[in-house]
Amino acid sequence: MNSRRDRRSSRAVLFDGIEEGGVRASYNAHEIDEHGNEKAIDGLQDRVNILKRLTGDIHGELETHNRLLDKMGHNMDDSRGTLYGxxxxxxxxxxxKSNRHMAALVASFIAFFFLIYYLIRYLSAI
Structure with missing residues (x-):
């Protein structure tokens, strides 16, 4: 900022003796443009800072969501393993149970056949 003041003071020294004319008017226009540029630069810096904070917040949210998704994926894998087990x-x-049920059914048929066999034999003997 001091260099800008030095430039302005050196210009004032150079053009001090010149009457109000074209040179002085162009210097004022340059000063006005420079002031407008400074305001625009400040506005851009504010916007860049806001965007930087916003992107930082988005990055933080993404990291949080990625961690949650990873945990959910691990939980799903664990539940899948439990379900398969x-x-x-x-x-x-x-x-x-079906083997036991089948064995019981076969045993009951065999018992039924023996019962019928002995009944037929007993009745035919009488």
């Missing part, structure tokens, strides 16, 4: 146990239970 439960299904395997149910299959074993149903297979053993």
């Amino acid at each position: 439960s299904m395997d146990r149910f299959k074993k239970v149903f297979q053993t």
Whole structure:
């Protein structure tokens, strides 16, 4: 900022003796443009700072969401493993029960045939 003041003071020294004319008017126009540029630069800096904070917030949200999705994925994998384990146990239970049921059914048929056989034999003997 000091260099800008030095430039202005050196210009004032150079053009001090010149009457109000074209040179002085162009210097004022340049000063006005420079002042407008400074305001525009300040406005841009504010916007850049806002965008920087906004992108930082978005990055933080994305990191949080990624962590939540990772946890959910791990939980889904764990529940899938538990479900497969439960299904395997149910299959074993149903297979053993169906085998037992089938064995009981076969045993009851054999017992029924022996009963009929002895009844027929007993009745034919009488």
